[in-house]
Amino acid sequence: MFSAMLGEAWHAMGANRLRTFLTMLGMVIGVGAVVLMMAIGQGAEASVKRSISAMGSHLFVVLSGPPRMGGARTATGNAPSLNVRDANAISELYGVMGVAPVTMGKGQVVYASNNWNTDVIGTTAEYMDIRGWGLSAGYAFSASDTRSATRVALLGKTVVQNLFGDDGEVDPVGKTIRINQRPFVVLGVLDSKGQTLDGRDQDDTIIVPLTTAQRKLFGNQLPGTVRQIMVQAESDNVMSMVEEALNSLLNQRHNIREGADSDFSVRNLTAIANSAAETARTMSLLLGAIASVSLLVGGIGIMNIMLVSVTERTREIGIRMAIGARERDILMQFLLEAIMISIVGCLIGIVIGVTGAVLVSVFTQAEVIVSSASVLIAFSVAASIGVFFGFYPARKAARLNPIEALRYQ
Amino acid sequence: MQASVIEVKHLYKAYRSAAGDFPVLKDVNLQVLPGDYVAIMGPSGSGKSTFMNILGCLDMPTAGSYVLDGYAVATMAADQVAKVRNQTIGFVFQGFNLLARASLLDNVALPLVYAGVSKEERHTRARLLLEKVGLSKHLDSHPNQISGGQQQRVAIARALVNQPRLILADEPTGNLDSTTSEEIMAIFDGLNQEGITIVLVTHETDIAEHAKRQVRFLDGCIVQDTGAAIAKASGVDHV
Ligand SMILES: Nc1ncnc2c1ncn2[C@@H]1O[C@H](COP(=O)(O)OP(=O)(O)OP(=O)(O)O)[C@@H](O)[C@H]1O
Ligand SMILES: [Mg+2]
Numbered sequence: 001m002f003s004a005m006l007g008e009a010w011h012a013m014g015a016n017r018l019r020t021f022l023t024m025l026g027m028v029i030g031v032g033a034v035v036l037m038m039a040i041g042q043g044a045e046a047s048v049k050r051s052i053s054a055m056g057s058h059l060f061v062v063l064s065g066p067p068r069m070g071g072a073r074t075a076t077g078n079a080p081s082l083n084v085r086d087a088n089a090i091s092e093l094y095g096v097m098g099v100a101p102v103t104m105g106k107g108q109v110v111y112a113s114n115n116w117n118t119d120v121i122g123t124t125a126e127y128m129d130i131r132g133w134g135l136s137a138g139y140a141f142s143a144s145d146t147r148s149a150t151r152v153a154l155l156g157k158t159v160v161q162n163l164f165g166d167d168g169e170v171d172p173v174g175k176t177i178r179i180n181q182r183p184f185v186v187l188g189v190l191d192s193k194g195q196t197l198d199g200r201d202q203d204d205t206i207i208v209p210l211t212t213a214q215r216k217l218f219g220n221q222l223p224g225t226v227r228q229i230m231v232q233a234e235s236d237n238v239m240s241m242v243e244e245a246l247n248s249l250l251n252q253r254h255n256i257r258e259g260a261d262s263d264f265s266v267r268n269l270t271a272i273a274n275s276a277a278e279t280a281r282t283m284s285l286l287l288g289a290i291a292s293v294s295l296l297v298g299g300i301g302i303m304n305i306m307l308v309s310v311t312e313r314t315r316e317i318g319i320r321m322a323i324g325a326r327e328r329d330i331l332m333q334f335l336l337e338a339i340m341i342s343i344v345g346c347l348i349g350i351v352i353g354v355t356g357a358v359l360v361s362v363f364t365q366a367e368v369i370v371s372s373a374s375v376l377i378a379f380s381v382a383a384s385i386g387v388f389f390g391f392y393p394a395r396k397a398a399r400l401n402p403i404e405a406l407r408y409q
Numbered sequence: 410m411q412a413s414v415i416e417v418k419h420l421y422k423a424y425r426s427a428a429g430d431f432p433v434l435k436d437v438n439l440q441v442l443p444g445d446y447v448a449i450m451g452p453s454g455s456g457k458s459t460f461m462n463i464l465g466c467l468d469m470p471t472a473g474s475y476v477l478d479g480y481a482v483a484t485m486a487a488d489q490v491a492k493v494r495n496q497t498i499g500f501v502f503q504g505f506n507l508l509a510r511a512s513l514l515d516n517v518a519l520p521l522v523y524a525g526v527s528k529e530e531r532h533t534r535a536r537l538l539l540e541k542v543g544l545s546k547h548l549d550s551h552p553n554q555i556s557g558g559q560q561q562r563v564a565i566a567r568a569l570v571n572q573p574r575l576i577l578a579d580e581p582t583g584n585l586d587s588t589t590s591e592e593i594m595a596i597f598d599g600l601n602q603e604g605i606t607i608v609l610v611t612h613e614t615d616i617a618e619h620a621k622r623q624v625r626f627l628d629g630c631i632v633q634d635t636g637a638a639i640a641k642a643s644g645v646d647h648v
Contacts, residue, residue, distance in 0.1 A: 003528070011510065011511075012482075012510075165451065317507045318506075320519070320523075321491070322465070322500055323500070323520040324492065324494045324495020324496065324523040324524065325490075326523070327486075359451065406467065
């Protein structure tokens with residue numbers, strides 16, 4: 001009996017194709033929008049999460065220069081206020097696991113006839129551990145390289161591609177490149193890290209020993225000064241304690257009295273990253289919510305058409321009742337029709353949403369994720385909308401008085 | 410003594426309107442025994458259709474009792490009434506009332522859907538009945554592709570598909586010419602011979618003469634009843 005009703009619902013849908021299609025369109029657009037928006041939102045969330053784990057965990061960065069309001073501008077003056085001795089002092093603090101002083105600048109890199117402009121980071125061997133950054137080839141430099149300021153370099157993937165070509169035929173390890181005209185031996189190739197939260201390519205980087213950078217690349221700086229110090233805490237639990245200790249230690253070392261402006265700033269990168277993840281999640285939810293409104297509108301469209309359909313088919317309902325249809329048979333018939341419209345609309349919507357998501361990822365390079373959960377949610381929401389908005393018209397049909405329905409012209 | 414198929418006592422029906430209640434049936438009493446063949450006649454507006462609709466459980470009386478096949482219709486739950494319409498009664502309308510979108514086979518099989526019969530059996534039984542009314546060549550046609558007489562045959566087939574005890578027909582030949590009417594009446598005659606109780610409404614005396622018993626309505630009252638042949642034979646005192 002149920003299958004007979006399904007068949008009838010299917011026929012009823014086919015009886016007025018244009019109208020059915022238009023009714024469905026609301027559902028199609030709604031579901032398509034939900035699937036697409038959730039794909040974009042979840043993609044953003046995932047890429048944020050990946051950048052966070054690529055950044056390293058429970059990290060602080062201490063920047064030279066006074067703290068500026070309004071975020072992550074390079075608050076580094078011409079004369080960096082931090083130095084290697086600050087870094088050494090920080091490493092003595094309780095709860096600190098690793099410290100890496102960092103200085104950086106632009107470098108023009110040349111290998112054979114290839115030329116590339118990239119960021120050069122001068123730091124200690126510990127930097128790699130703090131950032132959780134591995135090597136895909138060769139090996140990292142050691143403390144002795146830092147001590148003796150050897151001309152060795154670790155290349156990011158993007159740099160390798162630009163200097164040695166994409167095909168991987170030339171092994172960069174052991175080759176000599178020139179950075180700002182000075183020869184450097186390539187010690188290793190860095191693992192790919194992808195983009196940062198703000199979209200910079202982290203693989204477009206060269207890492208050299210701190211001392212080498214200070215003395216041989218960016219020679220105009222005061223000896224021993226660094227632009228920033230990366231600090232890794234032992235665990236999430238000690239983050240706030242370490243932050244306080246950092247501030248008081250550096251204030252003391254830099255002779256900054258209480259209430260005076262400090263010449264450094266401490267940023268909790270993990271907190272910033274977490275809030276970015278939170279933002280991405282909120283955005284994802286918001287997009288979904290906005291898209292759901294169109295589902296609601298689609299549902300109202302279905303209800304509207306079902307009401308029209310019940311009125312138009314009053315006589316048919318009367319005939320069915322006269323030959324023995326119970327109230328619940330009529331109810332089921334119209335409910336099934338509404339559900340079928342929304343489910344078919346939903347399926348089309350899913351196809352369109354997924355196609356849209358693929359197109360978005362192809363054309364914008366943004367990451368999109370179509371999860372089975374989002375498809376399932378869209379599907380079940382659509383089905384419940386069919387039930388919810390189909391119920392009132394169906395009940396109206398079922399409650400008709402048979403003789404009045406039969407008399408209806 | 411045989412139990413009656415229809416037993417109507419002191420039946421009243423009034424339509425409510427702005428100008429007050431408008432009585433259509435006033436104290437109608439009727440008893441129909443199994444196998445009876447009743448023709449209801451009377452002028453237009455005398456309440457025949459109203460009465461038939463009440464007999465067919467499509468409408469409810471304002472007052473009075475209606476016992477169908479031993480059960481008081483007024484006390485039945487909605488689903489039970491639906492079951493009665495589905496299985497005890499076959500209703501044939503003047504305007505055929507077929508579903509335009511469905512094939513003849515599906516039209517005839519529709520009551521079986523509501524009876525919960527399986528698809529194969531639905532089709533077998535519907536095909537059988539369409540053959541019986543002479544439409545075996547039109548199983549997949551649609552109502553708008555066949556003549557009025559043929560449509561009424563389909564309607565009769567549909568009324569018969571659940572093997573009802575009682576056929577109610579409100580002017581079944583009202584939309585048909587006299588030759589076609591005779592053909593339809595021949596079907597009813599045959600059904601009555603098989604033992605099915607029939608009550609039909611007609612304006613034409615030659616149609617009414619097919620029946621065993623004629624009942625005449627006037628202004629919502631039965632003014633003439635030639636009496637139940639069966640009832641007389643079995644000595645039951647009809648009203
Ligand atoms: N739904 C209704 N509301 C109000 N009055 C009605 C309604 N249905 C029927 N009537 C009135 O009830 C009276 C009887 O109608 P009914 O249809 O039973 O007559 P009938 O004997 O079948 O006539 P006909 O031979 O023309 O079919 C008529 O006067 C009609 O106006
Ligand atoms: Mg009438």
